[in-house]
Amino acid sequence: MPPPIPVPRFDQFYRYPELTRLLQDYAAALPAVLELRSIGKSHEGRDIWLMVVTNSATGADVDKPAFWVDGNIHAAELTASTACLYWLHHVATGWDEGDEQVRQLLDTRVLYIVPRLNPDGAELALADKPRHIRSSTRPYPFDEVPVEGLTVEDIDGDGRMLTMRIPDPHGTYKKCAADPRLMVAREPGEFGGEYYRVMPEGMLKNYDGLKISTNPDREGLDLNRNFPAYWRQEFEQSGAGPYPTSEPEVRAMVDFVTKHRNIGAAISYHTHSGVILRPMGTQSDDDMTPEDLWQYKRFSDLGAKSTGYPAISIFHEFKYHPKQGTGSTNTWARCSGRSRSGRRTRKPASPTTSGSSGTASTRWKTTSSC
Numbered sequence: 001m002p003p004p005i006p007v008p009r010f011d012q013f014y015r016y017p018e019l020t021r022l023l024q025d026y027a028a029a030l031p032a033v034l035e036l037r038s039i040g041k042s043h044e045g046r047d048i049w050l051m052v053v054t055n056s057a058t059g060a061d062v063d064k065p066a067f068w069v070d071g072n073i074h075a076a077e078l079t080a081s082t083a084c085l086y087w088l089h090h091v092a093t094g095w096d097e098g099d100e101q102v103r104q105l106l107d108t109r110v111l112y113i114v115p116r117l118n119p120d121g122a123e124l125a126l127a128d129k130p131r132h133i134r135s136s137t138r139p140y141p142f143d144e145v146p147v148e149g150l151t152v153e154d155i156d157g158d159g160r161m162l163t164m165r166i167p168d169p170h171g172t173y174k175k176c177a178a179d180p181r182l183m184v185a186r187e188p189g190e191f192g193g194e195y196y197r198v199m200p201e202g203m204l205k206n207y208d209g210l211k212i213s214t215n216p217d218r219e220g221l222d223l224n225r226n227f228p229a230y231w232r233q234e235f236e237q238s239g240a241g242p243y244p245t246s247e248p249e250v251r252a253m254v255d256f257v258t259k260h261r262n263i264g265a266a267i268s269y270h271t272h273s274g275v276i277l278r279p280m281g282t283q284s285d286d287d288m289t290p291e292d293l294w295q296y297k298r299f300s301d302l303g304a305k306s307t308g309y310p311a312i313s314i315f316h317e318f319k320y321h322p323k324q325g326t327g328s329t330n331t332w333a334r335c336s337g338r339s340r341s342g343r344r345t346r347k348p349a350s351p352t353t354s355g356s357s358g359t360a361s362t363r364w365k366t367t368s369s370c
């Protein structure tokens with residue numbers, strides 16, 4: 001008799017060895033529907049786990065229409081991992097309890113779930129002396145340790161990197177009247193008060209007695225800018241890496257997806273913004289194929305209804321700068337789907353047919369990316 005289905009904890013984040021054990025326990029508990037695979041190694045050599053979720057008795061995963069789910073490409077966005085585990089737990093227990101919807105889903109479809117696409121960055125965020133970098137732990141664009149300036153660090157060892165305030169008559173901040181723990185901006189033309197400079201907690205090297213500049217993280221990559229669609233060089237898109245798919249985590253995902261033409265839709269989980277982002281990141285809605293746009297809107301609206309988060313276009317409502325267009329998982333997945341749908345060789349599978357081959361023409365739908 002297989003071991004019981006594990007019950008994940010949703011009040012804590014898993015470090016890598018515990019996450020690995022949890023995923024292995026799921027696969028051991030339900031071998032008929034769960035298979036754990038590694039799609040590649042991270043920069044530091046950790047396996048990137050992918051859970052294949054389908055009823056193996058009704059056919060191989062590659063012969064069924066598939067949905068891709070990933071989370072935690074950004075290092076400190078650990079809740080994205082938890083969201084993937086919630087999905088996994090929902091379908092695992094639903095299958096076990098005979099939930100009709102889940103049974104029908106796993107009889108006829110496959111889910112590819114990658115709870116932690118960037119295990120190195122997440123591990124640093126969860127370390128005993130944590131750091132919250134953007135993405136990969138690989139130093140980029142420079143290997144060297146900075147020789148001067150302030151490097152952000154947990155100096156007092158309390159596990160947090162806070163902001164320091166230093167009294168200065170020329171400071172640009174003042175205490176908030178409602179709560180003096182908060183700093184608010186000094187108004188233009190304002191004089192005569194108590195003002196402060198603020199800077200992050202960290203170690204200052206080679207101080208010249210005058211100027212303090214804060215060093216950017218040595219780990220300057222953003223894996224979500226390393227995808228091979230609308231990729232831009234570093235000066236146009238920060239963290240993009242030396243070339244598309246230069247980073248092993250992104251390479252592993254792109255390799256897997258391009259070799260699995262049964263994948264027809266995808267979602268990438270992030271945190272921070274509380275929105276559902278839909279394509280395009282680089283193009284106006286007016287320039288999109290209308291049929292695509294209508295489908296994205298339809299599915300995004302369903303997501304908005306069930307989560308309460310607004311569903312928005314990256315291009316129109318989420319750009320960090322009006323002149324910026326970002327290539328990301330979202331944009332790549334959409335472009336990849338269009339190239340797949342342009343090379344139809346087989347008939348699409350019927351939505352209710354199990355074990356049927358031929359889902360290559362399914363067009364990708366993607367949501368969520370930042």
Ligand SMILES: [Zn+2]
Nearest residue numbers: 074270271370
């Ligand atoms: Zn993110």
